[in-house]
Amino acid sequence: MYFNASDVTLFMAQKEFIDTAIVPLVTVDLTPEKMKQSGTEVDFLLSLTSFIEQQFKGRLVLMPPFTSSATLKNENMPKQLEAQLHNAGFKHVFFITCDHFWTNIGDEVNVIWLPAIPLESMDKGVKNSILEDQLRQVIPMFSTKWTQI
Numbered sequence: 001m002y003f004n005a006s007d008v009t010l011f012m013a014q015k016e017f018i019d020t021a022i023v024p025l026v027t028v029d030l031t032p033e034k035m036k037q038s039g040t041e042v043d044f045l046l047s048l049t050s051f052i053e054q055q056f057k058g059r060l061v062l063m064p065p066f067t068s069s070a071t072l073k074n075e076n077m078p079k080q081l082e083a084q085l086h087n088a089g090f091k092h093v094f095f096i097t098c099d100h101f102w103t104n105i106g107d108e109v110n111v112i113w114l115p116a117i118p119l120e121s122m123d124k125g126v127k128n129s130i131l132e133d134q135l136r137q138v139i140p141m142f143s144t145k146w147t148q149i
Contacts (some may be wrong), residue, residue, distance in 0.1 A: 001061045002053065011061055018058035020142070021090040023081065024049045025097035025111070029070040038070075041098040041116040048114070051131040052138065061090070076106050082109050092145050096138070097108055110145060112138055 001007035001018065011018050018141065024045045029038040047066065053062040066081065068074070082093045095109055098116040105111060114134060119127050 001057060001064050003061055007061065014058075015089045018059060018061060020056070020090040020092045020146075021063055021085045022049055022052060022060055023063045023085075023093065023095045024065040025076070025078065025095050025099065025102050026065040026067045027070060027073070027097075027099040027101065028067055029071070034070070037116070040118045040120070043097065044114075044116040044119055045098055047119055047127070048131055048134050051128075052096075052135060055135060056065075056142075066095075073101055078102070078105060078109050078111075092142075094142065094145075110141075112141055114138075 001011060026042050026045060027038065028042070029035060042065075049062055049065075052059065063085075066077065068077075068100050078095055084093075085093045091108060094112055096112045096114065097103075098114060100113065103113050114137070117130055117134075119130065122130065
């Protein structure tokens with residue numbers, strides 16, 4: 001499910017089954033030397049989290065990306081957002097990012113870091129294969145948290 005009006009209505013009606021929120025942590029760098037890499041990371045992260053949402057529809061809600069700039073990062077924001085999501089009824093919150101900065105808070109919140117893979121020049125079949133490979137890497141992380149009491 002996505003964080004939109006119709007899916008949120010469904011979430012409210014089925015909270016006991018939809019226990020996980022996924023939050024993409026996106027860093028936008030507009031400096032000329034890093035803008036393309038930043039765009040690659042955003043493209044990969046949003047494609048991957050959308051793919052995860054498709055695979056686990058009915059189990060999780062994909063939140064809008066939390067976006068920061070290279071110079072305006074706040075380590076407390078994910079912790080605060082996680083607390084709000086728990087208060088809203090989510091038992092599990094995962095932050096997924098391509099930015100190493102967020103791994104610093106990995107022992108306080110569930111941060112999954114993955115290297116960005118440039119998807120822009122791939123055909124759909126190769127792109128889906130790459131996303132499936134990445135999904136196989138994150139499933140054990142989800143499963144571990146889902147089985148904890």
